[in-house]
Amino acid sequence: MIIKTKSLLVNSLFLLLLLCSSKIVAQKTAIKIGIVGLSHSHVHQILGRENIGDIQIIGIVEPNRDLAERYSKMYNYSMDIVYNTIEEMISVKKPDAVTAFNSIYGHLKVVEICAPLGIHVMVEKPLAVSLKHAKKMEKLAKKYNIHLLTNYETTWYPTNHKAYEVLKSGKVGELRKVIVRDGHKGPKRIGVNSEFLEWLIDPIQNGGGAIMDFGCYGANLVTWLHDGKKPISVTAITQQQQPENNPEVDDDATIILTYNNSTAIIQASWNWPIGRKDMEIYGVNGVIYQDNDKDFRIRISEGYSGYEEESFKLDYRKPPFNDPFSLLAAVINKDVVLKPFNLSSLENNMIVMEILEAARKSAKTHRAVKIKR
Known part of the structure; x- marks a missing residue:
């Protein structure tokens, strides 16, 4: 009887440690995401996304306060995380990656600011407004060794x-x-x-x-x-x-x-x-x-x-291949290497x-x- 009690105690402690370590791993692998722009309607995909622990939205860049407030009521985020500029959001929140939901012309600026700081970027399709912009973005991504992904539905x-x-x-x-x-x-x-x-x-x-x-x-x-x-x-x-x-x-x-x-x-x-x-x-x-x-x-x-x-x-498809933000997190965490x-x-x-x-x-x-x- 004593042996059984000890065995149950050991198993309970093991399960507790396992649960705690799983939470630690989840916390370590959750990618801190900054959202740049809210004007692109595809932003609803990330704002309305179920919290599955792979990413954490820590900041939003949107100078249009009316738009930001409208979405804050819709998705229940605090206006305290909304900033007017990318530089301000990065300085305060220090994201691992940003997702760009601004105009296509604005994609270049996002990469110009984020790449030198080692911040990974995912933009909505297409990659850039022109081949000239795209080449500048490619050069920056390679120089600073960041992931630069493009999301298509x-x-x-x-x-x-x-x-x-x-x-x-x-x-x-x-x-x-x-x-x-x-x-x-x-x-x-x-x-x-x-x-x-x-x-x-x-x-x-x-x-x-x-x-x-x-x-x-x-x-x-x-x-x-x-x-x-x-x-x-x-x-x-x-x-x-x-x-x-x-x-x-x-x-x-x-x-x-x-x-x-x-x-x-x-x-x-x-x-x-x-x-x-x-x-x-x-x-x-x-x-x-x-x-x-x-x-x-x-x-x-x-x-x-x-x-x-x-x-x-x-x-x-099964995660992380069913969702752009799961894939972004998996690539940054080196769980997935893109072919x-x-x-x-x-x-x-x-x-x-x-x-x-x-x-x-x-x-x-x-x-x-x-x-x-």
């Missing part, structure tokens, strides 16, 4: 990762064509907040319209599917179908990328009647359909127009910027633009 779609897996397995044969379609009815028509709309339809602050806002998705995915290979040429056509809503920028873009043995077509638009983020991948022997975040199909050719189809309903040309990686997104820069030039000159390889 589609990175977390299990269907995109299933598509990559099936393509690389050879099931549909060698890649021949990719068609990526992204967009919605337009920022004003879907009712984005005024602070977001103000810079989203500004050619300086956003770098363009739909060609930047949604063209980046396709460029990111296509670069990943081609394992980081650059296209040979880029041809783009843009239109302005809603001049009353988007007076200074394009709102519809078609971008054609040519590779040695394949073609990619990116259809980016603020004129879809129904919002979409889908993709078709054509191999020699079949087609992969990524219909949305969860619906996925494979068709294998039979004869002239026949096919055998498999359909899947996929579950979300070359990963969707979030700097290598991939530098090629994305080359493609977008060439696409804007092509649309302006009405000529195909060669890519330096």
Whole structure:
């Protein structure tokens, strides 16, 4: 009986120590995050995120007090953590990383301030407003050895990762064509907040319209599917179908990328009647359909127009590959090492910027633009 009591006591002490050590580990690995800007509506993803212990929001930079107060009531954060400048927030809060939810033009300034201090950065797509800005950001990230990640909604779609897996397995044969379609009815028509709309339809602050806002998705995915290979040429056509809503920028873009043995077509638009983020991948022997975040199909050719189809309903990916901020924490903690040309990686997104820069030039000159390889 005494032996059992001692055994129970030892086990209880062991469990207590285990729980305490787990809490210590969680505290050590929680990444201190500063949020730069609240105008980008994607900021709701981090503000409304469940607290799972991998990140801690310690400061917010937003000079627009009305916007900051509106969100503070919505998400119950204290206005004491809101600062007017990045420098002030960093000086007081000393974050491990910042997430940028300001204008795309503002991404460069975030990196210019954070990189020399060793503060990691995650920006919302696209990486930068121009290739010139992107190159400056890349140089700073490499010089000061920080992680510079780009977040896309589609990175977390299990269907995109299933598509990559099936393509690389050879099931549909060698890649021949990719068609990526992204967009919605337009920022004003879907009712984005005024602070977001103000810079989203500004050619300086956003770098363009739909060609930047949604063209980046396709460029990111296509670069990943081609394992980081650059296209040979880029041809783009843009239109302005809603001049009353988007007076200074394009709102519809078609971008054609040519590779040695394949073609990619990116259809980016603020004129879809129904919002979409889908993709078709054509191999020699079949087609992969990524219909949305969860619906996925494979068709294998039979004869002239026949096919055998498999359909899947996929579950979300497991942490930390289901959430941008979990991945950011895992990368900083060295729990995850990103593969070359990963969707979030700097290598991939530098090629994305080359493609977008060439696409804007092509649309302006009405000529195909060669890519330096």
